[in-house]
Amino acid sequence: MPPAYDPGAVEEKWYGYWEENKFFHARVDPEKEPFCIVMPPPNVTGQLHMGHALDNTLQDILTRWRRMQGYNALWLPGTDHAGIATQAKVEEQLAKEGRSKYELGRDKFLERVWQWKEQYGGRITHQLRKLGSSCDWDRERFTMDRGCSQAVLEVFVRLYEKGLIYRDYYITNWCPKCHTTISDIEVEHLDKPGHFYFIKYPVKDSDEFLAIATTRPETMLGDVAVAVHPDDRRYAHLVGKTLILPVADREIPVIADEYVDPEFGTGAVKITPAHDPNDFEVGQRHSLPQLQVINRDAVMTEEAGRYRGLDRWECRRQLVKELDARGYLIKVDDHNHAVGHCYRCSTVIEPMLSKQWFVRMKPLAEPAIQAAKDGQVRFVPERFTKIYLNWMENIRDWCISRQLWWGHRIPVWYCADCGEVIVTKTPPDKCVKCGGTGLEQDPDVLDTWFSSGLWPFSTLGWPDKTVELAHYYPTSVLVTGRDIIFFWVARMIFSGLAFMDQVPFREVFIHGLVLDALGRKMSKSLGNGVDPIDVIESHGADSLRFMLVTGNTPGNDLRFHFERLDGARNFANKIWNASRFTIMNLSDFTPGPEPRGEVLTLADRWIRSRFQEVAEEVTRNLDRYELGEAARILYEFTWNEFCDWYIELAKPRLYGRDRDDRYTAQYILADTLRGTLELLHPFMPFITEDIWQRLPHRGQTVMKAPWPVPVEEYRDIPAEEQMDVLMEIIRAVRHIRSEMNVPPGKKADIVLLVIDNGTRSLVEKWVGYVETLTAGRVTIVPSLAEAPEQAAHAVTRAAEIYVPLKGLIDIDRESARLAKEVSVLDRDLAKIRGKLSNEGFLSKAPEDVVEKERAKEAELSGKKKAIEDRLKMLGR
RNA sequence: GGGUGCAUAGCUCAGGGGGAGAGCACUACCUUGACACGGUAGGGGUCGUAGGUUCAAAUCCUACUGCACCCA
Secondary structure: OOOOOOHHHHHHHHHHHHHHOOOOOOOOOOOOOEEEEEOOOOEOOOOOOHHHHHHHHHHHHHHHHHHHOOOEEEEEOEEEOOHHHHHHHHHHHHHHOOOOHHHHOHHHHHHHHHHHHHHHHHHHHHHHHHOOOOOOHHHOEEOOOHHHHHHHHHHHHHHHHOOOEEEEEEEEEEEOOOOEEEOHHHEEEEEEEEEEEEEEEEEOOOOOEEEEEEOOHHHHHHOOEEEEOOOOOOOHHHOOOEEEEOOOOEEEEEEEOOOOOOOOOOOEEEEOOOOOHHHHHHHHHOOOOOOOOEOOOOEEOHHHHHHOOOEHHHHHHHHHHHHHHOOOEEEEEEEEEEEEEEOOOOOEOEEEEEEEEEEOOHHHHHHHHHHHHOOOOEEEOOOHHHHHHHHHHOOOOEEOEEOOOOOOEOOEEEEOOOOOEEEOOOOOOOOOOOOOOOEEEOOOEEOHHHHHOOHHHHOOOOOOOOHHHHHHOOEEEEEEEHHHHHHHHHHHHHHHHHHHOOOOEEEEEEEOOEEOOOOOEOOOOOOOOOOHHHHHHHHOHHHHHHHHHOOOOOOOOEEOOHHHHHHHHHHHHHHHHHHHHHHHOOOOOOOOOOOOHHHOOHHHHHHHHHHHHHHHHHHHHHHOOOHHHHHHHHHHHHHHHHHHHHHHHHHHHHHOOOHHHHHHHHHHHHHHHHHHHHHHOOOOHHHHHHHHHHOOOOOOOHHHOOOOOOOHHHOOHHHHHHHHHHHHHHHHHHHHHHHOOOOOOOOEEEEEEOOOHHHHHHHHHOHHHHHHHHOEEEEEEOOOOOOOOOEEEEEOOOOEEEEEOOOOOOHHHHHHHHHHHHHHHHHHHHHHHHHHOOHHHHHHOOHHHHHHHHHHHHHHHHHHHHHHHHHHHOOO
């Protein structure tokens, strides 16, 4: 084995081995308890980013862990057709050829997109493999494959038949660049510095003016009224009067509506139903006309009169100038406000009137609210329940039609002859009403999230009644980022309830975002993204995974620091070398009978006992989704206990002449290491497999090794306490050596004064530990007639330590060191004695806490006395 | 405007009612036959501020300040 771990070769080798042997494949087995995760499908033509890396690492850890625990574990992968993003990419490609999708026509264009999908669709799944994802590739799905498309048709038709899908002329968010409507949650509100324009609207046949305030003056060309609050005394006399709209010179009414906030602006609001969602609703309440002054390219329409043909921003500039020149502009204030942007292209959204398809949300949301409230679906961390509920309870109808070509085409046909609307899964050849053949399918496609909302059951075979669906639905847990709770999680929940009568997953494990080192979101425009594939190539997939999962708590964001990545790589290397040591010393080892009883050394009993606790703690933390905590426990056990102590103490036994003792050491070493690798496997699948295969083992792969379960019989509290005693002595001696600048190579004489007989026999039995780990020669005595003057001194719970250092001791320095110890002890003692003299503490604190304080007091005061005696002896 | 999270060592972050933790960085020593991607020892924090609950608060509660995010 090479002295440093080289992930490159190892990773490819083992992933191939796993995949070829179908270890990821889950067969339905009614005898075994199912565990199922459906992968949040990444964009089929996208590439892996850190968010994916985190999300899939977490899923893989859970899946590998449950699989080892014996569950029938299925992690179902797949990709998403990502309507806008994919279509935009292909359009870009066409543009480079100097062509447009219109030139090609719909069918040819779609052929191109499918070609693109074939070409790039494998990229991200290939990258997921590099990460080590143990998903069942035999069951890989795509939101536009036949099954998923069938599910989409089924759902659309059923919802339509239930009256939950309708088509309406409505105001929606229009992206002038993507040329499609987008849903409310696809709009990103960004605070932008802007202006608040105060404009006078003259009252007809009067000298009076009504002042309004707006952030979008260009929309005034489409104003059809001005609204004030019904209780607003300032304007009560104007309600019902007519205003003359400046510039346009149209007459518009003053109306009263509760929607108006009298405190905001002037308390009078211009109403533009065609270009503002709130105004739209006001307009409906008051039966106002809808005047469209901005078109789909965000250019002013004919209705804008002189301003027609101008871009919306240019129109604003010129119009404000005119208002000012003609005396209508009162003032312009600076004003920061949230402006809606397209989440895909960041263009400012234009609220636009158009005919669209909607899902009626209220009836669907109700059971979805109930499900979260009574725990059918549980969020981890819990606080996300509130965020989910808040959104669900205030939900608005969902606009599902998109003016795109790439996606699930809406299964609706219109009869040219009689106008009949036909909603059906199979394309009709004639009108069901008039028999006419002039049928035309709705040109729009469905929102991508419409199909991904069905993902947990469409991928398991729905609408067919498959065995997979019966076995794995509801799935166990959904793992996803907190940024798509609304987009996706919510939609899966109400869809699942609507079509499966059960929640799609019992738990939702939410994680944060991966930020850059400065705490900024990683984004293409900032160029601050770190490519997981680069990281895997430089540091290995295991290091990336370990780094992503540690030092982080569920739901919180995580900053990406290369230093932490180095730390994870160093840990992998530490594992590698501990294993290298073990394997090098196992050449003549074949596992035979388990060593029992007296042949076990204290260190053997200790490490084995500690391992049981670690197995228990790791499992407990995985159970509560504290993956970072589980990883931390393994890190500390491996490094600080197994490597730093157990391996060091095993060395003399491995090199010694006692064959039985060597065998015992080999046995415990191999056993503990193998167990540790098994616990580490879900986190670091590659390195653990590579080493596990080199150790004595049973089975084809660590992936299918049984998850370590704590063995009560191996728990050994006395051994742990005794090891503590010895470790404390060893640390104290090392401390002295270091303080006194004793060269590491030099053997030092050590005198241990151990008064208690039981403790003394313990220390006598395992004195070798002290000698090995301190490079010392130890003498143990029950009493000291005369303590050596030329010696450094320390006190532990069990022993007083003297390290004679003839000629090396500076009495002044040693005294000063001891005096400092005393002052530290005094400080601690004062705190403890304060507690112990507190009546309330003694009567109200639990007994074991009081007892602990008493014991501590005794220990520290004993220690203090010993040091003071020593100081006295040194003549201070 | 409403909501959520965060504030702990120089940096990044765990922890969470009874002795302040880790990694990195820092200091000193060490090329010891697993590992310098290493070892040993060490320095460093009134746990954001102010109240409250409690025998006991970094931890629970309230308010405030600052930062981040979400929603309107």
